Amino acid sequence: MDAIILQILNGLDKGSAYALIALGLTLIFGTLGVVNFAHGALFMIGAFCAVTLSRLFSLSHKVAVPGETDFLGNPLMRDVPYIYDVFGEATGSAIIDWAVPLSILFAIPVMIAVGVIMERGLIKHFYKRPHADQILVTFGLAIVLQEVIKYYYGANPIPTPAPEMFKGSADLGILLGYEANSIIYPTWRLVYFGFAAVVIGAVFAFLQFTTFGMVVRAGMADRETVGLLGINIDKRFTIMFGLAAAVAGLAGVMYTPINSPNYHMGMDFLVLSFVVVVVGGMGSLPGAVAAGFLLGILESFASMREVINLIPGINQVIIYLVAIIILLTRPRGLMGRKGVMED
Amino acid sequence: MFGLETKDAKLLLLVVALTMLAPFLLNPFPVDSAMAQFNAGYPDLMQRFVIFGIFAIGFNILFGLTGYLSFGHAAFLGVGSYAAVWMFKLLSMNVLPAIVLAVITSGLFALLIGYISLRRSGIYFSILTLAFAQMMFALAYSVLTPITGGETGLQLALDDPRILGTSATAEGNIPVPGLFGLEMRDTTEVAMGVWSFTFNVGYYFSAVIMLLAFYLSIRIFRSPFGMMLRAIKSNQTRLNYTGLNTKPYTLAAFVISGMYAGLAGALMASMDPLAGAERMFWTASGEVVLMTILGGVGTLIGPVLGAGAIKYMENIISKINSEILHSWFAFLPDGFEDFIVAIIYPFVGKGWHLTLGIIFMLVVTFLPGGLVEGGQRIAKLFKGKKADANGPKGKTEPAE
């Protein structure tokens, strides 16, 4: 039982990342009708917002350490962040320690700007073009963004740790009455799950309870009619693109302590998130979220060694297998609408 | 001519001329010149041009005609390669049985996967094909290692049984693929003045097969079957209410294009007897989509051009390193040289992906019809100048 609870936790955690990315993808698709292959790149850029901020905080000058030498025999130089000079060492190191959560504030404006620039500068010219063209141009953009990041940050993963107080793990088993060490879960992953829940909730609330959201939802259902009502839907859609970019970016920021970010992390998620969106049903926000969690949990169960021993290789294919089964039994995914992206 | 209309026959003749003269056309720069870096007339790359041309031509029969976007087509290429290498291992190093088996095997896989995937359309179809291909990749890389060679790829060994042939040559090496004694890797190099041209058996063999494949694709485009496929893309509802069953049409197109992919895979294995699982990864499927769109979807020649462009980038641009750049601009004053090199460097060598991405964006933004449209625009310019003299070169029109 405890093993199962653990895997459900894992599934929720993985599902959070899938759901956040798929949510943005669906927003863009549902509102703008654009298949955005650069969405994974937005996730990656979000992660590198965190990297950038923590590097900015750690900008240093060199101070020689007396009595020690480096690998070439020269005097050893130690880095001292400027931030220590400004705020003192204690506050300075605390700020560096909290770089990832602080990056949220940094990433929101950056990601919205990136999203809006992307939409106004490129994507808007492709609304009336075939999906194949959209795929090609956004894929090209994804490659470009990725290569630019690689040029400045290299190809290796860059460790971006969580604040000290969120490192380590929590023993949830004790709370549930199990033995110690039976259900251990990393604190930061719990934070990630909570964060994802808040972001998803906020997006739904925004769409549900604001006039802006109502117009956008109406636009998702029937773009032309809303346009006929004289509402400037395009402007709102631009903002939606910014919002979707911000959601992907935040997912990326918070993901950095879980796995050290690298330039191709977006591509790693891209295909999976498309599968999630389609399994959820094109154009359905709740579908995307539900499918994200569903696939996350199933993936976790499939990686249990009892399951692998039973069906070798199942952990390699589970997501795709489930996607096939769902698409064959439910023609438009879990909650898809008729006629969307079927031609 | 050849049962084709004049326009198509001209195009075919043009392609024949281009492929047969490729060793010359692709090596336009003298061997010792700085521009020799841009020569693409060596066997491996020439083979790749035509092999990926076949792959893209086949893909275009499905995507260009019916509009069904398969995102897992590389799986059939991989299946074809594995089948071919197994034939080399078990039967003989002759490429013909390998190609035949590969085409049949990939056709069977396409029949199965197509039958299931074609129950859905649009993006749901794309994701189904993607899912099948990713499953095949993942399994080939891991649990199927005994059959596929896993990470290393399936390769020949000195102890292969090879019923019709020897396990090893007299010198103790693994025999190489051939066609009745003609080895695929046989190459003759001809130097003419400062130029040097390479003629390779494997290339010409693949080129002839590519021409056949291209010819067949023209016939399919112009046939009633091809017309039905275009009708499917245009309006499935009307087709259904005209008494036509779209399912067998799309399935036939899917299987044919899967067999093209298998043929390409078999040729890859014939040129280089190794089959790696990465051939089936989604990026490989994406690549053929990009080739087709880049060249011009639904046009006859477009996919071949797209395949050529991407393979050229991958193999030529990626090899330009900073040393070569410096040698090009060595004539400039030192500081200026470094400046120019610093500007170009991010786009070549290891930055070739960046250039590729930019080209995708530029082409799709400014040439919605792909490279073919670019060709037509240039042709138009020429036409304006000298009124229809022999018909402009490279003129290709969309199939519609």
Place this chain on the structure above:
Amino acid sequence: MSILEVKNVGKRFGGLQALNNVNLSVQENSVHAIIGPNGAGKSTLLNCFVGKLIPDTGSVMFDGQSVLGRSPHEINQMGISRVFQTPEIFGDLTVLENMLIPCFAKRDGAFELNAIGSVMNQKDMLERAEEMLVDMNMADKRHMHAASMSRGDKRRLEIGMCLSQEPRLLLLDEPTAGMARADTNNTIDLLKQIKEERDITIAIIEHDMHVVFSLAERITVLAQGTPLVEDVPENIKGHPKVREAYLGESA
């Protein structure tokens, strides 16, 4: 003799009873119109004839054979052709190719893997299609992209495509919807001409009374999923039930 026999057809969508116990009989070689206010179930009924919908109850027999459970292409091959409210043609293909496809469907059936021979070598098909284009008075447009034609031309083309299959029953779903008066009259003339020249049964769903009364030999009035009356046009004109149904709609 009746060619289309509809008995007790009912169809429910969730809480809405779209069709309720519909009985209808279309006589061979007649023009039969089905009229009714919006939401009366006309299109639902039509969709039950062509395989797009399967009724919950009742039967639909064409020429003595049930069409229920068959797919649209099978029903078409039985001899029923349909013209849509918005012209459904192959927009990306040329007018000639549009006309060729039904000719092939008529000759080769639902599927034929003819992937090698050129369309241009199919002389008999080309002749038929050209003939039909001449009949439809659009031979000069044969190399145009169908999508670039006017709506009236698209409609003509669609009707021509259906006729080239030599169907026994031609179903028309509001063929003049959204048309200018002149185009409407042209369409009426075209249909009259078709009726005169061919052995064909026409069933037409129409809103426009002008069209209905210019063409129909019998009329069924449908309201709220149920047939109110079925009679010759003269008797329909002043029928109290019909007035009620239409007035009810406008109220």
Place this chain on the structure above:
Amino acid sequence: MSKSDVTRRGVIKTGALAGAGLALPTYLSAASHSGFTNAPTGSTVTLGFNVPQSGPYADEGADELRAYELAVEHLNGGGDGGMLNTFSSKALEGNGIIGKKVEYVTGDTQTKSDAARASAKSMIEKDGAVMITGGSSSGVAVAVQALCQEAGVIFMAGLTHSNDTTGKDKRANGFRHFFNSYMSGAALAPILANNYGKDRKAYHLTADYNWGYTTEEAVRTSTEAMGWETVAAVKTPLTQTDFSSYIAPVLQSGADVLVLNHYGGNMVNSLTNAVQFGLREKQVNGKNFEIIVPLFSRLMARGAGANIKGIFGSANWHWSLPDEGSKAFVKSYGTKYGNPPSQAAHTCYVQTLLYADAVARAGSFNPCAVAEALEGFEFDGLGNGPTLYRAEDHQCFKDVLVVKGKENPTSEFDLLEIVEITPRGQVEYDASIFGGELGSCNPGA
């Protein structure tokens, strides 16, 4: 860039082609068999450096490339000569290779067998490379090695750690300086026993492909021989990025050691995840829970940050080695590039020197002559103590390092400390245990 006109077994009738109304060829190369593929005819010789330049191993590839450039500089008599001064063989004179100036071409393997072969082929066919070297994974090494065997050029493997490269997939034209999974296991086991005791329960997570299999097997065999018990071994997909669902069950299994048979990005992620789960702070069976990474790469370890502190693993070489050869190499590399070299850079540098030296001793670029010179070659001064290039499988035998993540790194390069230099005798094995056939050398044309 010069390029020689060479033909391999030309059977096409060149005369027919020449007669096709074209300019008369000035030189029909079919007439001049040079005896082997790409025999250098001018004053230069071209080597092919085939390294990952895109994809996850791009940084490692860049490091390899820097090492190659340094080696070329030293071979051509530039720089401070690096390890040429400490190398026990003195055949190289700093005038290129047997008087021919060394030039090179580079290519991108993309860490894919197909792309790597395409790149290697273009070097052989287009640029006339007489030797191919480089790579950062075993799949690529094995694929390119087989290609070089067919084409008739020498392959000097870069970073490849699978037993297969010189085991079941060995080739007569291929040579590996880097150590392998077996040696990792053999070197690690005693150290682990000393530090963690002989009564341990190990849980393996293994990358689901060839290298993972051989590494798991090597570590299992050698640790089980000491008395450890293997509780479970679970295979993880190559494309996995989040290992949480594989790591979560480890504590419940009763294991007290986790072995991560992962490399590169997989290793960084699985190690980071394992540390996140707080495994290292746990006590199981009354013992501290431990994590082991059989193959360490300092470059990639940077991605795991502080997570590697105190974790045991093995390495082929490390820049902090005190011998003269290592010091000379670190000095010339560090002076040129500003950071210490990685083990990948080291093995690539050494392979280039070894090749050049073998050519010099053989007096010929003929692959068969080079192979003969390398087979059974004993040398020293290249960083790993006295080393043997074994004739039977073309594998180098030398000391192996057991390393540990450093607790107090002084810089971003100072991540590992050497725990022990396991002597060569302890990691040797019989050449036949992995099967495969070496075949005979192929000179090509």
